[in-house]
Amino acid sequence: MRAVRTSMKTELIPIDSLHPEQALIDQAAALLRAGGVVVFPTETVYGLGADALRAQAVERIFLAKDRPFSDPLIVHIASADALKILTTEMPPYLELLAGMFWPGPLTLIVPRGLQVPRIVTAGLDTVAVRMPRHPVALALIRALGSPIAAPSANRFKHVSPTTAQHAYADLNGRVPLILDAGQCEVGVESTVLDLCSDVPTILRPGGTSLEALQAVLPDVRYAPHHKLDQEDVRNEMEAQRAPGQLLTHYAPAIPLILYEGSAEAMRSAMLAEARRRQESGERVGALIADEDAPAFAESNAIIHSLGAATAPEQVAASLFAGLRALEMAGVEVILCRSFAASGLGLAVRDRLLRAASERVIAGDRGDVC
Ligand code: TXA
Ligand code: MG
Numbered sequence: 001m002r003a004v005r006t007s008m009k010t011e012l013i014p015i016d017s018l019h020p021e022q023a024l025i026d027q028a029a030a031l032l033r034a035g036g037v038v039v040f041p042t043e044t045v046y047g048l049g050a051d052a053l054r055a056q057a058v059e060r061i062f063l064a065k066d067r068p069f070s071d072p073l074i075v076h077i078a079s080a081d082a083l084k085i086l087t088t089e090m091p092p093y094l095e096l097l098a099g100m101f102w103p104g105p106l107t108l109i110v111p112r113g114l115q116v117p118r119i120v121t122a123g124l125d126t127v128a129v130r131m132p133r134h135p136v137a138l139a140l141i142r143a144l145g146s147p148i149a150a151p152s153a154n155r156f157k158h159v160s161p162t163t164a165q166h167a168y169a170d171l172n173g174r175v176p177l178i179l180d181a182g183q184c185e186v187g188v189e190s191t192v193l194d195l196c197s198d199v200p201t202i203l204r205p206g207g208t209s210l211e212a213l214q215a216v217l218p219d220v221r222y223a224p225h226h227k228l229d230q231e232d233v234r235n236e237m238e239a240q241r242a243p244g245q246l247l248t249h250y251a252p253a254i255p256l257i258l259y260e261g262s263a264e265a266m267r268s269a270m271l272a273e274a275r276r277r278q279e280s281g282e283r284v285g286a287l288i289a290d291e292d293a294p295a296f297a298e299s300n301a302i303i304h305s306l307g308a309a310t311a312p313e314q315v316a317a318s319l320f321a322g323l324r325a326l327e328m329a330g331v332e333v334i335l336c337r338s339f340a341a342s343g344l345g346l347a348v349r350d351r352l353l354r355a356a357s358e359r360v361i362a363g364d365r366g367d368v369c
Pocket of ligand 1: 044045046047048071072073074105109124126127128150151152153189190191204
């Protein structure tokens with residue numbers, strides 16, 4: 001593997017998120033045309049993009065992120081016409097789903113077209129495609145005149161960036177340009193839906209809810225992969241079957257303990273654990289909901305609220321920033337409540353289970369499951 005240049009100067013440039021300045025789009029597109037990488041906003045999280053049809057440009061993405069070449073990328077398009085070159089055939093439901101959900105946070109897995117370099121798909125015969133709805137992302141793809149391959153713009157295994165500053169913290173010195181359009185609206189990554197399996201299957205819950213997909217495709221299947229352990233994933237076969245499904249994929253740099261049960265049970269278990277750890281000198285962080293704030297008023301833990309527990313969109317939008325804020329505050333452990341799994345709550349739950357790895361506490365019983 002080639003070494004990545006880590007001495008590069010990284011420019012962080014503000015751009016209007018609704019009406020992006022054409023000069024800035026052209027500057028970013030020129031970098032991509034020269035085979036480089038650029039960080040740009042999407043409605044879900046920031047992406048680290050390169051021209052999807054040029055293998056050498058795409059290689060730079062993997063090097064900048066320290067991402068293993070076994071983890072395939074999503075190809076971003078600005079018009080459904082691009083499907084003609086990205087896929088060899090239109091699987092059932094592709095047109096229907098693209099019509100309903102694009103542009104938006106839905107990634108569809110389709111058969112790989114011959115022009116898509118193998119490095120993009122990690123050697124798979126399928127390719128992940130999505131049309132983002134962020135005006136900056138769409139303008140950039142159009143200005144380049146080619147699809148853009150882009151994973152989330154974080155270092156491998158770190159939390160996805162929902163602000164340009166998050167991306168800067170991870171990739172400073174590794175990318176030439178970050179377009180800063182402020183905070184991402186959705187806050188969790190796109191839903192990945194496999195259209196090449198017998199039944200359309202959600203491989204990653206995300207910004208398009210299961211309920212919204214079920215309204216169009218009643219048979220859509222969701223098979224959580226949380227029980228995969230890292231040994232399995234290291235196994236070549238397993239990695240090919242479920243790429244990117246590493247249990248600890250979204251792990252923050254510090255341990256996270258996830259609490260389950262009634263709101264009351266979660267609160268008292270978290271408060272008791274915070275007190276116990278603080279007595280032994282640990283710096284404790286807690287991710288809570290607005291409703292929990294009164295109960296935590298007296299706690300000395302560093303508290304971060306993710307919004308109203310009854311508003312999953314709010315929680316999704318602030319989740320990754322909350323994890324990073326506690327990381328930055330220097331806590332040694334994060335105690336986190338869980339949220340209902342409806343709507344975007346399913347994606348929130350998926351990311352929290354991954355971040356918690358095995359550390360889930362059933363609040364009503366007090367034991368680790
Ligand atoms: O919202 C998003 O999806 C963001 C923005 C930038 O678009 N992108 C993103 O990319 O989250 P990344 O690379 O962090 O996650 C892509 C996921 C990975 O879990 C990867 O394994 C999966 O999509 N994936 C990509 N190609 C695949 C394929 N051919 N088959 C199965 N899974 C695939
Ligand atoms: Mg990612």
